[in-house]
Amino acid sequence: MRVVLAGGGTAGHIEPALALADALRQFDPSIGITCLGTERGLETRLVPARGYELALVPAVPLPRALTPQLLTVPGRLAGAISAAGGILERVGADILVGFGGYVATPGYLGARRKGVPIVVHEANPRPGLANRLGARLTTHVFTGHPDTPLPNAEHVGIPLRKDVSTLDRFSLGDKARSYFGLESDRPTLLVFGGSQGARSINNSALNAEPYLRRAGIQVIHVIGPKNTVEVEPPPGDPQYVILPYVDRMDLAYAAADLVLCRSGAMTTAELTAVGLPAAYVPLPHGNGEQRLNAEPIVRAGGGLMVDDAELSPDWIMRNLAPLLHDPNRIAAMSEAAARMGRKDADVTLARKVLEIAAR
Missing domain, CATH: 3.40.50.2000 (Glycogen Phosphorylase B;)
Known part of the structure; x- marks a missing residue:
């Protein structure tokens, strides 16, 4: 099985993705895992340090307001989507799991284009733009907060490092x-x-x-x-x-x-x-x-x-x-x-991902 994880920029996006990667490998050490990232995020340091492959796509920050910068987004986003789709095709991805951040948007759209199943995990009670988009492209949506307003959301907690x-x-x-x-x-x-x-x-x-x-x-x-x-x-x-x-x-x-x-x-x-x-x-x-x-x-x-x-x-x-x-x-x-704590979110989400990919 080949799993691609899309969650970059900040530790809040990267650490849950890496915790899920560790849990998946515990279930099956032969699972291939690739993390999507950009050259400007913390993932350039954190992902290789944990022993996982990092594949880079262009960073496309989405403006939160109507500014002239908005006009440059479609062209840059198209390039990032193409790059993400190429990575999914190269590794033979069976599933993409997104955690939000700059890299998640091209990841979701690249997966949709290539027919790769999508899983969304949103850690925050107020979802970001990337995960609001991703949740429209799949019915497999999981959250770290019980009241996160996303369609089809199931509360599982936030995957944490084993230590x-x-x-x-x-x-x-x-x-x-x-x-x-x-x-x-x-x-x-x-x-x-x-x-x-x-x-x-x-x-x-x-x-x-x-x-x-x-x-x-x-x-x-x-x-x-x-x-x-x-x-x-x-x-x-x-x-x-x-x-x-x-x-x-x-x-x-x-x-x-x-x-x-x-x-x-x-x-x-x-x-x-x-x-x-x-x-x-x-x-x-x-x-x-x-x-x-x-x-x-x-x-x-x-x-x-x-x-x-x-x-x-x-x-x-x-x-x-x-x-x-x-x-x-x-x-x-x-x-x-x-x-109030959840210790097993990594294992719970890993089981869900494996079940979805198997179907």
Whole structure:
């Protein structure tokens, strides 16, 4: 069997595709897997690192408004569709699974042209343009959020990496804290803003650093690979560890008692899967989907939510410092978060894809 996966640009599109690829290979190591991507996306680094073939098509960003750029889209899209169709034909694709992003649109249209069955997976509660199009071309539509408004949608959750979905935070806690140079018995806050970091979260946490230390709280702060810190916190105890990027997010999750972060679909799916409570700071612009991701977790008692404009060092000290010193409340929030998680979406979606391809 030959499966082509189309999901590029951001980690939120690529990681579920790679998790599905891993699950498919677990069912049958002989399955051929090719990932469609563009030369500008993170897939150029992430896909080869996981051992899968990457085939590139031209990137065709679709304008969200009526601008002169819209006039150039049909010609560029036609070239991308032709390139995607050529890849499907070359590998002898039995099925195409799309996850959204720039590469999904030519993937869907190329598959339609070549008569290749299409599967759509949408991680977000508000689907993007590519997946809204893809859902019109197939009846095989799966979602990461139960209320995503797409026709024929079936909620399966978001496929996650095995090192996250199988993580036992509590048995790995001491080892994980040692990995980051932390003490085993101090309350630990993990701070990150997604794959690229978030300036408002970075600034608020860094400015709260002296207060967090005085409260006996140690911190792992992932600032994002493109961000810098004007003034590094001085060495001392408790530790305040600043990192540009973390490859072992499973260990970061195992080391933490609480997280301060954005509420993207992948982030909320991973934190609930591992049962880790968080203070969510939804992205203040866009279509509001990050708030929708966090709201059910907060309602269930698995997290807090604060508007980006309200986040400050004072908010962190008033809300997170007391929480980190309340193990009973942290334990209750962990259990509530875990009840919202889905650990098996990769296997569930892989079974669906194999059944559809077989038919």
